[in-house]
Amino acid sequence: MVANLGRSRLLGGQSRLKAGCGQNCPPHRPYHKRIMLKSSGVRRAAVLAILCAAQMWAAPPKLVVAIVVDQFRYDYLTRFRASYHAGFERLLTKGAVFTNARYEQYPTVTAVGHSTFMSGATPSMSGIIGNEWYDRETGKTVTSVSDDSVKLLGAAGDGASPKRMLVSTIGDELKIARAGSKVIGISLKDRSAILPAGHMADGAYWFDPRAGSFVSSAFYFAELPAWVAAYNAARPADGFRGAHWLDHVLPSDAAVYAALEGSPYGNDLVESFVERAVQAEKLGQRDATDLLAVSFSANDYVGHAAGPDSPEVKEVSIQTDKVFGKLFNFLDKAVGMANVLVILTADHGVAPVPEVNAARKMPGGRMPAGVVRKAVETALIDKYGAGQWILSPSDVAFYFNRELIRQKKLDAAEVERTAADAARAVAHVFRVYTREMLMHGAVDPEVGSQVMNGFYAPRSPDVYVLLEPYWLYGSKGTTHSTTFSYDAHVPVIFMGPGIKPGRFNRQISVNDVAPTLATYLDIETPSGSVGRCLAEILF
DSSP states (O other), rough: OOOOOOOOOHTTSSSOOTTTTTOOOOOOOOHHHOOSSHHHHHHHHHHHHHHHHHHHHHOOOOOEEEEETTTOOTHHHHTTTOOSHHHHHHHHHSEEEEEEEEEOSOOOHHHHHHHHHHHHHOHHHOOSSSSSEEEEEEEEEEEEEEEEEEEEEESSSSEEEEOOSSSSSHHHHHHHHHHHOOOOEESSSSSHHHHHHSSSOOOOEEEETTTTEEEEEEESSOOOHHHHHHHHTTTTGGGGTOOTTTTOOOSTTTTHHHHTTTTTTHHHHHHHHHHHHHHHTTSSSSSOOEEEEEEEHHHHHHHHOTTTTTTHHHHHHHHHHHHHHHHHHHHHHHHOOEEEEEEESSOOOOOOHHHHHTTTOOOOEEEOOOOOHHHHHHHHHHHHHHOOOBSOOOOSEEEBBHHHHTTOOOOOOHHHHHHHHOOOOTTTEEEEEHHHHHHOOEEEOOOOHHHHOOOOTTOOOOOOEOOOTTTEOOOSSSSOSSSHHHHHHEEEEEESSTBEEEEESSSSGGGGGGHHHHHHHHHOOTOOOOOOOOGGGBB
16 A cells, blocks of 8 residues: 655644654655665666655545445444445455444434534534434424524425534534635435534535425525536436335335335435536535535435344345445546545444344333333322423433422422432333433443433433333334444444555544544544544554
């Protein structure tokens, strides 16, 4: 491999790393004074190799492609490895593969994973505490990207923006540092397009199943770019009407748009839009480093419905491998893969379907809806009297009625403890954490520290309830959100110039991706980053 030798991030402005020297080499001297080789042929070859290395190291990548596969457990790389012959094959053989990357916060859900990826921040820093949460100011549930102040472009509905994210991303820091850099986010889901791209993005695009087209927000521009409107006018999603996969057939009418998301073809649609974005925006084809953040969401829809042990999840994983192969081939022609840095991760994993676990004599089961909530409400009413004690609809995160607590002249911490005791008494409840415990750090290090990482006081609930391993809410399918390995263990792979390929078995956090990218690109680390630079993979 050719060393990427000239990034000032490691050099303090001047190149001090030379082949075989480490970090304390003397200042560069002309090659003819340093290299005294007997063979002129060997001399010329050595000089050419050094010049080539220096040239590659001095030039930053033209394009950074940050990829998230929604709901993709690490073990999908190993379980289905024999069936990968395209994109995953390339990443696994040419990339730096971290075998023990995990999320270090609760909950492990889409918005949190996507905000962490390019910011390096935990929810306690970013403010993105979940896909949605109860907002005390408005008295309603809000999403991680909902924004009533902007309108949706390309379809009817409310707009969205990254305004709820409190910290910067790699894309933000890149645009601050480098004039001319472009940052674009693309996904089927709004939060998955918006959060990794950051505040200063040139655009974020997601698929609206009602309109059957890609949409965006007035947060970025007054109207959709002409190339997006032209792409939508061709109605590419209609090409999947009646499409087959395994024993599934997509609808032949407008219902195909929603069904598309829960099939491998959803990823095909995203990939085709990515190709058009690269062409239209000339990403990686200008005198600047651009960032393209892409999230493939179809895996999540399929996984929720079928579970990690199903033929459907295997099939969508194999098709994702092919989609990545197509994308990399396109980028090779459009930009040249020698000029592209690729980073792959997932936003979370998923739990086995409880019935599947039961058949193989594993623990777990389905928690009846409302059972914990009812126990908590009953305990509060019995002790403190009637009233609407819980304002939020969730079964796992309780926001208490603070006005009622004041009216009854109660101590909020005592109310929390009463609720927590009631929740702990319910079968299959694993841990319960109150606001008071989290504010004072009075938690266990194994699980409580991860809940603390997910706690942002102005937005977070008063009580968290976590279920035992393999237990979940819902009458069918499966879900995710826990701190257990099946939800938290995900791939992290870097591939491109200046990256050492191979397997890296040391445990890391997904929070380490952003500071590593910042170091690689020689830009400021995102403002809320808590990770470390993965220097072991950098030449």
